[in-house]
Amino acid sequence: MRILHTSDWHLGRAFHRVGMLGAQAAFVDHLLITVRERGVDAVVVSGDVYDRAVPPLAAVELFDDTLHRLAALGVPTVMISGNHDSARRLGVGAGLIGRAGIHLRTEPAACGTPVVLADEHGDVAFYGLPYLEPALVKDAFGVEKAGHEAVLAAAMDKVRADLAARAPGTRSVVLAHAFVTGGEPSDSERDITVGGVAAVPAGVFAGVDYVALGHLHGCQTITERIRYSGSPLPYSFSEAGHRKSMWLVDLGPGGSLAAERIDCPVPRPLARLRGTLEELLADPGLARHEEAWVEATLTDPVRPADPMARLTERFPHTLSLVFAPERADQDPGTSYARRLADRSDQEIAEDFVAHVRGTGPDARERAVLRDAFDAVRADDAAREAV
Numbered sequence: 001m002r003i004l005h006t007s008d009w010h011l012g013r014a015f016h017r018v019g020m021l022g023a024q025a026a027f028v029d030h031l032l033i034t035v036r037e038r039g040v041d042a043v044v045v046s047g048d049v050y051d052r053a054v055p056p057l058a059a060v061e062l063f064d065d066t067l068h069r070l071a072a073l074g075v076p077t078v079m080i081s082g083n084h085d086s087a088r089r090l091g092v093g094a095g096l097i098g099r100a101g102i103h104l105r106t107e108p109a110a111c112g113t114p115v116v117l118a119d120e121h122g123d124v125a126f127y128g129l130p131y132l133e134p135a136l137v138k139d140a141f142g143v144e145k146a147g148h149e150a151v152l153a154a155a156m157d158k159v160r161a162d163l164a165a166r167a168p169g170t171r172s173v174v175l176a177h178a179f180v181t182g183g184e185p186s187d188s189e190r191d192i193t194v195g196g197v198a199a200v201p202a203g204v205f206a207g208v209d210y211v212a213l214g215h216l217h218g219c220q221t222i223t224e225r226i227r228y229s230g231s232p233l234p235y236s237f238s239e240a241g242h243r244k245s246m247w248l249v250d251l252g253p254g255g256s257l258a259a260e261r262i263d264c265p266v267p268r269p270l271a272r273l274r275g276t277l278e279e280l281l282a283d284p285g286l287a288r289h290e291e292a293w294v295e296a297t298l299t300d301p302v303r304p305a306d307p308m309a310r311l312t313e314r315f316p317h318t319l320s321l322v323f324a325p326e327r328a329d330q331d332p333g334t335s336y337a338r339r340l341a342d343r344s345d346q347e348i349a350e351d352f353v354a355h356v357r358g359t360g361p362d363a364r365e366r367a368v369l370r371d372a373f374d375a376v377r378a379d380d381a382a383r384e385a386v
Helices: 021-037 057-073 094-098 134-141 148-164 277-282 284-289 307-314 336-340 345-357 363-385
Strands: 002-006 042-046 077-080 102-105 115-119 122-129 171-177 210-214 220-223 226-228 245-251 257-263 270-275 293-298 318-323
Touching (some): 002 210, 021 057, 042 122, 042 210, 077 171, 270 277
Parallel strands (some): 042 077, 122 171, 210 226, 270 293
Antiparallel strands (some): 002 245
Protein backbone atom coordinates (compact mmCIF):
# COMPACT_ATOMS: atom_id res chain seq x y z
CA MET A 1 0.00 0.00 0.00
CA ARG A 2 1.35 3.41 -0.99
CA ILE A 3 0.80 6.04 1.70
CA LEU A 4 1.40 9.80 1.49
CA HIS A 5 2.30 11.19 4.94
CA THR A 6 1.95 14.90 5.63
CA SER A 7 1.14 17.09 8.65
CA ASP A 8 1.20 20.56 10.17
CA TRP A 9 -0.54 22.47 7.40
CA HIS A 10 -1.44 25.30 9.81
CA LEU A 11 -4.08 26.67 7.46
CA GLY A 12 -4.67 30.34 8.20
CA ARG A 13 -1.20 31.03 9.58
CA ALA A 14 0.92 33.97 8.40
CA PHE A 15 4.69 34.19 8.14
CA HIS A 16 5.82 37.39 9.88
CA ARG A 17 2.60 39.14 8.81
CA VAL A 18 2.83 37.80 5.25
CA GLY A 19 -0.34 35.89 4.38
CA MET A 20 0.38 32.28 3.43
CA LEU A 21 -3.03 31.21 2.16
CA GLY A 22 -1.93 31.34 -1.47
CA ALA A 23 1.13 29.21 -0.71
CA GLN A 24 -1.03 26.81 1.29
CA ALA A 25 -3.42 26.48 -1.66
CA ALA A 26 -0.43 25.79 -3.94
CA PHE A 27 0.69 23.06 -1.54
CA VAL A 28 -2.77 21.45 -1.67
CA ASP A 29 -2.58 21.49 -5.49
CA HIS A 30 0.83 19.82 -5.25
CA LEU A 31 -0.47 17.19 -2.82
CA LEU A 32 -3.37 16.28 -5.11
CA ILE A 33 -1.08 16.07 -8.14
CA THR A 34 1.24 13.78 -6.18
CA VAL A 35 -1.68 11.56 -5.14
CA ARG A 36 -2.81 11.23 -8.74
CA GLU A 37 0.57 10.89 -10.47
CA ARG A 38 2.29 8.63 -7.93
CA GLY A 39 -0.57 6.18 -7.47
CA VAL A 40 -1.16 6.92 -3.79
CA ASP A 41 -3.56 4.54 -2.03
CA ALA A 42 -4.05 6.52 1.20
CA VAL A 43 -3.25 9.99 2.55
CA VAL A 44 -2.50 10.56 6.24
CA VAL A 45 -2.46 14.02 7.85
CA SER A 46 -0.95 13.95 11.33
CA GLY A 47 -2.49 16.98 12.99
CA ASP A 48 -2.40 20.79 13.07
CA VAL A 49 -4.60 21.08 10.03
CA TYR A 50 -5.46 24.58 11.20
CA ASP A 51 -3.25 27.06 13.00
CA ARG A 52 -5.72 27.89 15.74
CA ALA A 53 -8.88 26.58 17.34
CA VAL A 54 -11.11 29.15 15.58
CA PRO A 55 -9.54 29.52 12.12
CA PRO A 56 -10.33 32.38 9.73
CA LEU A 57 -13.09 31.80 7.20
CA ALA A 58 -10.66 31.71 4.25
CA ALA A 59 -8.76 28.84 5.90
CA VAL A 60 -12.00 26.91 6.49
CA GLU A 61 -12.95 27.41 2.86
CA LEU A 62 -9.57 26.07 1.70
CA PHE A 63 -9.94 23.04 3.97
CA ASP A 64 -13.47 22.40 2.69
CA ASP A 65 -12.26 22.61 -0.92
CA THR A 66 -9.38 20.24 -0.08
CA LEU A 67 -11.75 17.64 1.38
CA HIS A 68 -13.97 17.76 -1.70
CA ARG A 69 -11.01 17.34 -4.04
CA LEU A 70 -9.57 14.45 -2.04
CA ALA A 71 -12.95 12.73 -1.99
CA ALA A 72 -13.30 13.24 -5.76
CA LEU A 73 -10.02 11.37 -6.29
CA GLY A 74 -11.45 8.38 -4.43
CA VAL A 75 -8.30 8.02 -2.31
CA PRO A 76 -9.02 7.38 1.41
CA THR A 77 -7.66 10.03 3.77
CA VAL A 78 -7.10 9.78 7.52
CA MET A 79 -6.64 12.98 9.55
CA ILE A 80 -6.09 13.62 13.24
CA SER A 81 -6.33 16.83 15.27
CA GLY A 82 -3.16 18.46 16.60
CA ASN A 83 -2.47 20.76 19.53
CA HIS A 84 -3.34 23.82 17.40
CA ASP A 85 -6.69 22.42 16.28
CA SER A 86 -9.97 22.38 18.15
CA ALA A 87 -10.69 18.67 18.15
CA ARG A 88 -14.43 19.24 18.47
CA ARG A 89 -14.62 21.72 15.62
CA LEU A 90 -12.39 19.71 13.30
CA GLY A 91 -14.39 16.56 14.05
CA VAL A 92 -17.82 18.03 13.30
CA GLY A 93 -19.60 15.81 10.78
CA ALA A 94 -16.90 13.13 10.94
CA GLY A 95 -19.44 10.34 10.52
CA LEU A 96 -20.92 11.80 7.37
CA ILE A 97 -17.56 12.87 5.95
CA GLY A 98 -16.25 9.36 6.55
CA ARG A 99 -18.75 8.04 4.01
CA ALA A 100 -16.83 10.03 1.40
CA GLY A 101 -13.59 8.34 2.40
CA ILE A 102 -12.28 11.22 4.58
CA HIS A 103 -11.76 9.84 8.07
CA LEU A 104 -11.38 12.46 10.83
CA ARG A 105 -10.02 11.05 14.07
CA THR A 106 -10.35 13.64 16.85
CA GLU A 107 -11.76 11.61 19.79
CA PRO A 108 -9.14 10.24 22.22
CA ALA A 109 -11.50 7.42 23.23
CA ALA A 110 -11.42 6.07 19.66
CA CYS A 111 -7.64 5.50 19.60
CA GLY A 112 -8.13 1.74 19.41
CA THR A 113 -10.70 1.84 16.61
CA PRO A 114 -8.89 1.88 13.27
CA VAL A 115 -9.78 2.79 9.73
CA VAL A 116 -9.21 -0.51 7.90
CA LEU A 117 -8.15 -0.40 4.26
CA ALA A 118 -7.09 -3.30 2.09
CA ASP A 119 -4.77 -4.05 -0.81
CA GLU A 120 -3.66 -7.24 -2.57
CA HIS A 121 -1.62 -8.23 0.49
CA GLY A 122 -4.45 -7.91 3.02
CA ASP A 123 -5.66 -5.37 5.55
CA VAL A 124 -3.91 -2.25 6.81
CA ALA A 125 -5.28 -0.78 10.06
CA PHE A 126 -4.83 2.98 10.45
CA TYR A 127 -5.03 4.14 14.09
CA GLY A 128 -5.54 7.87 14.67
CA LEU A 129 -4.14 9.22 17.94
CA PRO A 130 -5.16 12.90 18.08
CA TYR A 131 -3.11 15.25 20.23
CA LEU A 132 -3.60 14.01 23.79
CA GLU A 133 -3.46 16.82 26.35
CA PRO A 134 -2.45 14.85 29.46
CA ALA A 135 -4.47 16.86 31.99
CA LEU A 136 -7.66 16.39 29.95
CA VAL A 137 -7.39 12.67 29.09
CA LYS A 138 -5.53 11.06 32.01
CA ASP A 139 -8.72 10.03 33.84
CA ALA A 140 -10.34 8.58 30.71
CA PHE A 141 -7.15 6.60 30.04
CA GLY A 142 -6.80 5.47 33.66
CA VAL A 143 -3.33 6.92 34.27
CA GLU A 144 -2.42 8.29 37.69
CA LYS A 145 -0.21 11.22 36.69
CA ALA A 146 -0.70 13.59 33.81
CA GLY A 147 2.21 13.19 31.40
CA HIS A 148 2.71 12.72 27.67
CA GLU A 149 4.45 9.37 27.97
CA ALA A 150 1.76 7.93 30.25
CA VAL A 151 -1.21 8.91 28.09
CA LEU A 152 0.48 7.92 24.83
CA ALA A 153 1.46 4.57 26.34
CA ALA A 154 -2.17 4.01 27.37
CA ALA A 155 -3.37 4.92 23.89
CA MET A 156 -0.86 2.55 22.30
CA ASP A 157 -2.00 -0.24 24.64
CA LYS A 158 -5.44 0.17 23.07
CA VAL A 159 -3.89 0.04 19.60
CA ARG A 160 -1.91 -3.12 20.32
CA ALA A 161 -4.91 -4.81 21.95
CA ASP A 162 -7.07 -4.19 18.88
CA LEU A 163 -4.29 -5.23 16.52
CA ALA A 164 -3.73 -8.49 18.41
CA ALA A 165 -7.39 -9.42 17.85
CA ARG A 166 -7.13 -9.00 14.10
CA ALA A 167 -6.17 -11.54 11.47
CA PRO A 168 -2.48 -12.51 11.41
CA GLY A 169 -0.55 -10.43 8.89
CA THR A 170 -2.66 -7.30 9.38
CA ARG A 171 -0.33 -4.34 8.88
CA SER A 172 -0.60 -1.23 11.02
CA VAL A 173 -0.10 2.53 10.72
CA VAL A 174 -0.36 4.93 13.67
CA LEU A 175 -0.92 8.67 13.25
CA ALA A 176 0.23 10.67 16.30
CA HIS A 177 0.86 14.29 17.19
CA ALA A 178 3.64 14.44 19.76
CA PHE A 179 7.24 15.39 20.52
CA VAL A 180 9.25 12.16 20.30
CA THR A 181 12.73 11.92 21.76
CA GLY A 182 15.35 12.48 19.09
CA GLY A 183 13.26 14.97 17.14
CA GLU A 184 14.69 18.39 16.33
CA PRO A 185 12.29 21.27 17.15
CA SER A 186 12.09 24.74 15.61
CA ASP A 187 10.83 28.08 16.90
CA SER A 188 7.39 27.74 15.34
CA GLU A 189 5.93 24.82 17.31
CA ARG A 190 3.76 25.62 20.30
CA ASP A 191 5.27 24.33 23.56
CA ILE A 192 3.56 21.17 24.86
CA THR A 193 5.74 20.67 27.95
CA VAL A 194 3.94 19.03 30.87
CA GLY A 195 5.56 18.38 34.23
CA GLY A 196 8.84 19.66 32.86
CA VAL A 197 8.84 16.97 30.15
CA ALA A 198 7.77 17.40 26.52
CA ALA A 199 9.34 14.41 24.75
CA VAL A 200 8.25 10.78 24.81
CA PRO A 201 10.52 7.84 23.93
CA ALA A 202 10.16 6.21 20.53
CA GLY A 203 9.69 2.86 22.27
CA VAL A 204 6.14 3.90 23.17
CA PHE A 205 5.19 3.08 19.57
CA ALA A 206 6.63 -0.45 19.53
CA GLY A 207 4.66 -3.11 17.70
CA VAL A 208 3.36 -1.23 14.65
CA ASP A 209 4.66 -1.08 11.10
CA TYR A 210 4.72 2.69 10.54
CA VAL A 211 4.26 5.75 12.77
CA ALA A 212 3.28 8.94 10.91
CA LEU A 213 4.17 11.77 13.27
CA GLY A 214 3.12 15.40 13.35
CA HIS A 215 4.03 18.41 15.54
CA LEU A 216 7.70 19.09 14.69
CA HIS A 217 8.09 21.21 11.57
CA GLY A 218 11.27 19.63 10.21
CA CYS A 219 11.02 16.47 8.09
CA GLN A 220 13.04 13.85 9.98
CA THR A 221 13.51 10.16 10.63
CA ILE A 222 13.43 9.03 14.26
CA THR A 223 13.76 5.38 13.26
CA GLU A 224 13.16 3.66 9.95
CA ARG A 225 9.51 3.17 10.95
CA ILE A 226 8.91 6.39 12.91
CA ARG A 227 9.03 9.62 10.91
CA TYR A 228 7.98 13.27 10.96
CA SER A 229 6.81 14.69 7.65
CA GLY A 230 7.30 18.24 8.92
CA SER A 231 5.26 21.23 7.83
CA PRO A 232 4.92 21.78 4.08
CA LEU A 233 5.74 25.49 4.48
CA PRO A 234 8.06 27.45 6.77
CA TYR A 235 6.52 29.32 9.70
CA SER A 236 9.67 30.73 11.36
CA PHE A 237 13.16 31.72 10.29
CA SER A 238 14.50 28.84 12.38
CA GLU A 239 13.29 26.67 9.48
CA ALA A 240 15.64 28.34 7.00
CA GLY A 241 17.64 25.13 6.67
CA HIS A 242 14.62 22.85 6.25
CA ARG A 243 13.83 20.98 3.08
CA LYS A 244 10.03 20.98 3.10
CA SER A 245 8.60 17.67 1.96
CA MET A 246 6.19 14.78 2.47
CA TRP A 247 6.91 11.08 2.91
CA LEU A 248 5.79 8.62 0.25
CA VAL A 249 5.73 5.30 2.08
CA ASP A 250 5.34 1.88 0.46
CA LEU A 251 4.10 -0.63 3.04
CA GLY A 252 4.54 -4.09 1.59
CA PRO A 253 3.63 -7.61 2.69
CA GLY A 254 4.84 -8.58 6.14
CA GLY A 255 5.34 -4.91 6.99
CA SER A 256 8.25 -4.30 4.62
CA LEU A 257 8.77 -0.57 4.21
CA ALA A 258 10.36 1.88 1.79
CA ALA A 259 10.13 5.67 2.09
CA GLU A 260 10.82 8.50 -0.37
CA ARG A 261 10.78 12.26 0.26
CA ILE A 262 8.56 14.32 -2.01
CA ASP A 263 9.58 17.98 -2.08
CA CYS A 264 6.94 20.67 -1.56
CA PRO A 265 6.70 23.92 -3.54
CA VAL A 266 8.85 26.77 -2.17
CA PRO A 267 6.97 30.09 -2.25
CA ARG A 268 10.14 32.04 -1.46
CA PRO A 269 13.48 30.95 0.09
CA LEU A 270 14.47 32.04 3.59
CA ALA A 271 17.73 33.76 4.51
CA ARG A 272 19.18 34.66 7.91
CA LEU A 273 21.81 37.37 7.46
CA ARG A 274 24.14 38.72 10.15
CA GLY A 275 26.61 41.61 10.15
CA THR A 276 26.78 45.37 10.33
CA LEU A 277 24.33 47.27 8.18
CA GLU A 278 27.08 48.43 5.82
CA GLU A 279 28.38 44.86 5.46
CA LEU A 280 24.93 43.54 4.52
CA LEU A 281 24.39 46.33 2.02
CA ALA A 282 27.79 45.98 0.35
CA ASP A 283 28.61 42.25 0.37
CA PRO A 284 28.33 40.97 -3.24
CA GLY A 285 28.07 37.40 -1.92
CA LEU A 286 24.60 38.17 -0.56
CA ALA A 287 23.14 38.90 -4.00
CA ARG A 288 21.55 35.44 -4.08
CA HIS A 289 19.34 36.42 -1.13
CA GLU A 290 17.90 39.58 -2.65
CA GLU A 291 14.58 37.89 -3.50
CA ALA A 292 14.39 35.82 -0.31
CA TRP A 293 12.42 36.44 2.84
CA VAL A 294 15.14 37.88 5.06
CA GLU A 295 15.81 37.99 8.78
CA ALA A 296 18.65 40.48 9.32
CA THR A 297 20.64 40.58 12.55
CA LEU A 298 22.60 43.81 12.82
CA THR A 299 25.78 43.75 14.87
CA ASP A 300 26.54 47.50 14.74
CA PRO A 301 27.72 48.67 18.18
CA VAL A 302 25.47 51.71 17.77
CA ARG A 303 22.05 51.34 16.17
CA PRO A 304 22.20 52.84 12.66
CA ALA A 305 19.62 55.28 11.33
CA ASP A 306 16.68 53.96 9.29
CA PRO A 307 18.01 50.37 9.11
CA MET A 308 14.84 48.75 7.78
CA ALA A 309 14.33 51.30 5.04
CA ARG A 310 17.93 50.92 3.92
CA LEU A 311 17.83 47.12 4.05
CA THR A 312 14.67 46.86 2.00
CA GLU A 313 16.30 48.84 -0.79
CA ARG A 314 18.52 45.82 -1.39
CA PHE A 315 16.44 43.07 0.23
CA PRO A 316 12.82 44.11 -0.46
CA HIS A 317 11.38 41.09 1.36
CA THR A 318 13.08 41.74 4.70
CA LEU A 319 10.56 40.68 7.35
CA SER A 320 12.52 40.60 10.60
CA LEU A 321 15.15 42.94 11.99
CA VAL A 322 17.15 41.96 15.07
CA PHE A 323 19.72 44.09 16.87
CA ALA A 324 22.61 42.22 18.47
CA PRO A 325 25.45 44.71 18.98
CA GLU A 326 28.80 43.01 19.39
CA ARG A 327 29.92 43.90 22.89
CA ALA A 328 32.06 42.19 25.48
CA ASP A 329 30.12 39.52 27.40
CA GLN A 330 30.46 41.48 30.62
CA ASP A 331 28.88 44.55 29.07
CA PRO A 332 25.61 45.23 30.96
CA GLY A 333 24.05 46.28 27.66
CA THR A 334 23.92 42.69 26.38
CA SER A 335 20.36 42.28 25.12
CA TYR A 336 17.71 40.79 27.35
CA ALA A 337 16.45 38.65 24.46
CA ARG A 338 19.94 37.23 23.97
CA ARG A 339 20.23 36.30 27.64
CA LEU A 340 16.92 34.45 27.45
CA ALA A 341 17.60 32.65 24.16
CA ASP A 342 16.91 28.89 24.25
CA ARG A 343 15.59 29.01 27.84
CA SER A 344 12.24 27.49 28.79
CA ASP A 345 9.50 29.31 30.72
CA GLN A 346 10.37 27.21 33.76
CA GLU A 347 14.05 28.18 33.58
CA ILE A 348 13.22 31.87 33.14
CA ALA A 349 10.92 31.79 36.17
CA GLU A 350 13.57 30.04 38.28
CA ASP A 351 16.16 32.63 37.21
CA PHE A 352 13.77 35.41 38.23
CA VAL A 353 13.36 33.91 41.70
CA ALA A 354 17.13 33.71 42.06
CA HIS A 355 17.54 37.31 40.87
CA VAL A 356 14.96 38.68 43.31
CA ARG A 357 15.78 36.53 46.32
CA GLY A 358 19.45 35.84 45.86
CA THR A 359 18.98 32.06 45.84
CA GLY A 360 17.17 29.83 43.37
CA PRO A 361 14.04 27.82 44.17
CA ASP A 362 14.31 24.52 46.01
CA ALA A 363 12.75 21.26 44.75
CA ARG A 364 9.35 22.03 46.28
CA GLU A 365 9.26 25.52 44.82
CA ARG A 366 10.32 24.23 41.38
CA ALA A 367 7.41 21.78 41.52
CA VAL A 368 5.02 24.63 42.38
CA LEU A 369 6.24 26.63 39.38
CA ARG A 370 5.98 23.58 37.12
CA ASP A 371 2.42 22.86 38.28
CA ALA A 372 1.49 26.50 37.66
CA PHE A 373 2.75 26.40 34.08
CA ASP A 374 0.98 23.08 33.49
CA ALA A 375 -2.27 24.49 34.88
CA VAL A 376 -2.11 27.49 32.54
CA ARG A 377 -1.49 25.22 29.57
CA ALA A 378 -4.31 22.87 30.55
CA ASP A 379 -6.68 25.83 30.96
CA ASP A 380 -5.73 27.12 27.50
CA ALA A 381 -6.26 23.66 26.01
CA ALA A 382 -9.64 23.31 27.71
CA ARG A 383 -10.82 26.67 26.32
CA GLU A 384 -9.68 25.72 22.80
CA ALA A 385 -11.49 22.38 23.04
CA VAL A 386 -14.83 24.09 23.63
